[in-house]
Amino acid sequence: MPRRVMQGxxxxxxxxxxxxxxxxxxxxxxxxxxxxxxxxxxxxxDEANAFKTGEKVEIQECPPKSKLKRWEVVGRVGA
Structure with missing residues (x-):
C-alpha cells in the first residue's frame, strides 16, 4: 500500500x-x-532537527516511532 504524502x-x-x-x-x-x-x-x-517553525514541508506516513509520531518529514517544499 502506498504511503500518504501531505504538505503543510x-x-x-x-x-x-x-x-x-x-x-x-x-x-x-x-x-x-x-x-x-x-x-x-x-x-x-525530524531526525536532524533541521526544520524550523514557519517552513513549508512535505511529510509522509511511516511506521509508529512514538505515541504520537506516525509521520516523517521528507523535505522542504519550494525554494
Missing part, C-alpha cells in the same frame, strides 16, 4: 527530533456549495 507548515519545533506540521485542506460543502477550509496537526519525525 511547521507550527512547532520545540520537541527533540519532532516537529508539528499543520496541514490545511479545502473542500466544497455538500449542502451549502461553499468552499470550506479544515486543518489538522500531525507530529512528524
Amino acid at each position: 507548515t511547521i507550527v512547532s519545533d520545540k520537541g527533540d527530533k519532532t516537529v508539528v506540521v499543520q496541514v490545511e485542506r479545502t473542500y466544497l460543502h455538500p449542502l451549502l456549495k461553499k468552499t470550506v477550509r479544515r486543518s489538522a496537526k500531525f507530529h512528524a519525525h
